[in-house]
Amino acid sequence: MTVTESRTSTLTPTREITVAVAREKEAPFTIEQARIRPPQADEVLVKVVATGLCHTDLIVRDQFYPVPLPAVLGHEGAGIVEQVGSDVTALAPGDPVVLSYGYCGHCAQCTSGMPGYCDQFFGLNFGGSDTEGNSALADAEGEVLHDHFFAQSSFATYALVKQANAVKVSADAPLELLGPLGCGIQTGAGAVINTLRVRPGSSFLALGAGAVGLSAVMAARVAGATTIIAVDVVASRLALAMELGATHTINTLETDLVEGVREITGAGTQFALESTGRPEVLAQAIEALGPLGQIGVVGAPKLGTTSEFDVNNLLLGGRTIRGIVEGDSVPGVFIPHLVELHRQGRFPFDKLVRFYDLDQINEAAQDSLEGRTLKAILRMPH
Template sequence: MATTTGLRTITAAVARAKGEPFTIQQARIRGPKADEVLVRVVATGLCHTDLIVRDQYYPVPLPSVLGHEGAGIVEEVGPAVKDLKAGDHVVLTYGACGHCNACNGGHGAYCKQFFGLNFGGGDLEGRTAIEDEQGRPLHDHFFSQSSFASFALARENNAIKVPHDAPLELLGPLGCGIQTGAGAVINSLKVRPGSSFASLGAGAVGLSAVMAARVAGATTIIAVDVVPSRLALAKELGATHTVNSREVDMIEAIRQITDGGVDFALESTGRPEVLSQGIDALGSLGAMGVVGAPPLGTKAEFDINSLLLGGRTIRGIVEGDSVPQVFIPQLVQLYQQGRFPFDKLVKFYSLDQINQAAEDSTSGVTLKPILRFAH
């Protein structure tokens, strides 16, 4: 299997400075080494995390090529790659070392090297693989992919093979946002048949959780949001009840629907007051998952006795606590069976429309933007 030391010209969207628009420019990327794969990106999702990194909620160095929901076709593989080959269709997901205790236990989202592999701005030694046309390095390896570019370098363990008959341009968001919402329900909270579930937030992650709760057999599925169009879509995707928290008291509404409190809830807004309210809406022995990402240092308040006396639990969840090699193909299969219609969340944009896509995502006009590449 061939590798190259040459550089390939690519088109990339670059985040240059805090809060500034992405710029589209030509750049160069090296070929794959060791267990790396070079992927021709067909499309990539735009996620809330890309925008909060652009805005420096997390200290990722800039200028940087972001993007972490890529899908594409393997172009070239490194000499240590075992199971992937040129021509394979892949979804790119988060980076994990593959050999620490968490990874060995099937919990790669809690990898000892997670922050460095996904937010470090380069590989674990600080090296980058992309340079601009003047030969200056651009920070990359974002989520071990940096897929806001026409070609991306990933590792074999975060390039997940998917069937050729699945719509590749649609699948990128399975690598992060949709995997997060669905995995939180199925893998982390383990929502069970006949139970009640509330999604606090009806964005792409929250609606993915709604769809997963239906797959898991929950019989009361509540979507909470302030945008009526999102609540209407939630009903279409499997919610049995909706709550507009701008119009009614969310806690009281959930307690009435569930006769005392919900069994499971997922907080995806990143708003601490929503988390606090959600805890109070849990029933006895209820469990709350937290996936919303506010700025570092954000604090939330709640009455400790509301946890203690009701036996309630709260847990943080990264990437739906999934094993991507198993979970992403399962989500693809559910989609192909018509049981997980995440395509209803999506709107396509070209790469040069990335700033419009970001604006539409922030304003709520678009739930899940996907950027398509013209090769």
């Protein structure tokens, strides 16, 4: 029996759903009808209200990461619990939830409060199936659709997730808006608050003023940084950065990054976050750090991408580079924290958002790639 036959034979899909499918490398998404099986054990079936479109969805569609195709992507979902498996105790039908990434829950990293570095992270989030190699989705012809993307595959009207990565939020929270908190927004904000631990009165540099970088700007303001520099090449993004808390901006089409940062800060910035995924930007940012400066890296280029920099820029200044996954966030703790900050008006990430219908996913993707949209959110048809 072939692998595909084995995986198909384990499917018991019963509910008809609508999905956006990535069928081929660099090809447009296709809107299709599919079927999804019921939840089992600790799984939850969620009726998706809306899902954020993240840069990671697009680089996986384009096969920067080797997720098997055809696949249903989407990993910033929010919706209502429809049905629960027999072992679910923390959620019930009707609960509003934000979906986040998958983790095993029992390795050394998970049990120490760092689930973003789970021993099984890549397989659980990029493997294209569950841990036994099975998919919960079949297309209209009964063929397997790879799923479990970030343990949710929420470019769909329904998503099957573990109760561990479905975070309950208050009934009055703006659910349609909240999906991006599960990945992009928590990555930027968490990098500032959880990882770098930006201090009151400090200086912070956001390299890239997209959704992740601007989330970092807002978080730096919450953290009390008094010099907050946003860097980009798009004037409108830099203007929005000022509205959201930046004290200075640098357009690198007009100003050298290192010179600009040193003119503003003197010795260089204390904290920085690289979200562009461009190795040359990382090299410049290291040079823009002050003594004992720290830079977090969240921008994801193709696997195998390298960056060159003068090692002495690290050694002599005691500088630090740190890779960061999902903002070092424990979603069940950090997402409600961000929801509350938004409710208080201190974290207005709604200013980053533009809504699209699911069947406009290719328009949303193009607008995102060309910089017309910072954070696209896809509304689901029901």
